[in-house]
Amino acid sequence: MKCTNKSAFVSVVGRPSTGKSTLVNRICGHKVSIVARSxxxxxxxxxxxxxxxxIQLVFVDTPGFHTSERRFNRYMTKLITESxxxxxxxLYLIDLSRPPGPExxxxxxxxxxxxxxxxxxxxxxxxxVSPAPHLDALKRLVVKDRILxxxxxxxxxxxxLLAVLADLAPAGDPFYPEEFYTDQDPEFRVAEIIREKAIHRLRKELPHSVYVEIADMEESENGRxxxxxxxxxxxxxxxxxxxVGKKGAGVRDIRVKAQRELEELFPHKIHLDLRVKVSREWRRNEHLLRRLIR
Ligand SMILES: Nc1nc2c(ncn2[C@@H]2O[C@H](COP(=O)(O)OP(=O)(O)OP(=O)(O)O)[C@@H](O)[C@H]2O)c(=O)[nH]1
Ligand SMILES: [Mg+2]
Incomplete structure (x- = not known):
């Protein structure tokens, strides 16, 4: 007897730092999305x-949901709702280490x-940590078999969790070939890896103030x-x-770490030319914000 195919889009939502990206990376077996303490x-x-x-499950890892009214956060919330x-x-993710609150x-x-x-x-x-403070409100929202x-x-x-998700998935053919673990284009992945290294290095000083722009990517003629x-x-x-850091040590560290990880991801020797540029208030710049959403 032939098994029926099942496929589903799963939107992963939750407050910032609940572990959404960690979960998606674990399930997909690869680094799909960047992870940071901030x-x-x-x-x-x-x-x-x-x-x-x-079974095919396509996870949409969204930005952490925030109630703040800042324009940047409003934009992110819109993205979550659109997802x-x-x-x-x-898939609603809760961080047990933080008590439930208005958010x-x-x-x-x-x-x-x-x-x-x-x-x-x-x-x-x-x-x-005990899940008790969360449970009453959650049980009003969903049957208990769906709280894990x-x-x-x-x-x-x-x-x-995967078994519960597979159970809920409707009948349908896969959206992507079996060997795909992400649909992101290479340019976006490169930018995200550089951004992750920058966030890790600048965690205390500038955790959210860095954006990466890829000016160009070019493969050598022999493809190596x-x-x-x-x-x-x-x-x-x-x-x-x-x-930039002292004598360029900061940007060099970000470049070296990003280059190392990119060489694991791509079958190429990577030459990364990384520079720092001031783009005034990119966070409030509609054009750039729109480019954040693909
Ligand atoms: N102890 C513990 N830490 C975790 C777990 N899952 C994630 N973390 C940590 O929580 C922090 C945030 O993880 P992320 O996966 O970046 O969280 P996120 O929900 O994607 O965050 P945003 O994208 O900022 O909304 C990181 O420091 C992770 O290492 C877990 O199961 N246990
Ligand atoms: Mg994330």
Missing amino acids: PQATRNAVRGIYTSGN FVDIDIV EEALRRLVAPFSDRLVVALNKSDLG RISAARGDGVEK ELWIRAFLLVERESQKGIV
Whole structure:
């Protein structure tokens, strides 16, 4: 007997730093989305693809949901809500290490209309914190079989979560070939890896103030080398010095680490030319904001 194919788009939502990207990377078996200790690491709806047997789940990793009214955050919230259009399953991730508050309440309101296709994952179970403060409100939202405890970092409970998601997935053929684990274009992936290295280095000083622009990417004629020219954009002149560092040590460190990771990802020797440029208030610049969303 032939198994029916099942496929679903799964939107992963939650407050900043709940572990959405960590989970998507674990499920897809590759680094699809960047992870950072500072919130708002993810700024785009990044897709990670999981295929096993006759099931394909396409995870849409969204930026952390924020109630703040700043324009930048409003933009991100719009992106999350838009990610629900045509979505088969909403996976709502909660960070057990933080108590529920008004932001969690706002998120529950946001996902409530999708309760028939909602799954809740209580993440960071490895920290041993009780889920009790979250449970009453969640049980009003969704049946208890769809509330799971997981650790995205360690992998605990992830198989069970996948089984619940697969169960909810509608019948349908795969959207992508089996060997795909992301649909992101190479330029975007390069920019994200550079941004991750920058965030890690500048965690204390400028966690959110860096944007990466790829000026060009060119493969050598023999196909063995890849030349990348990129800019790290900061908002103010004063931030430029922080990123560049003493005698250029800061930007060099970001370049070397990004280059190393890019060489794992691409079958090329990578030559990365990375420079720092001031682009005044890119956060409020509509053109750039639009470019953040692909
Ligand atoms: N202890 C523990 N830490 C975790 C777990 N999952 C993620 N983290 C950590 O939580 C932090 C945030 O993880 P991310 O995956 O970047 O979180 P996110 O929800 O994608 O964050 P944004 O994109 O900023 O909204 C990182 O320091 C992760 O290492 C987990 O299961 N247990
Ligand atoms: Mg993320």
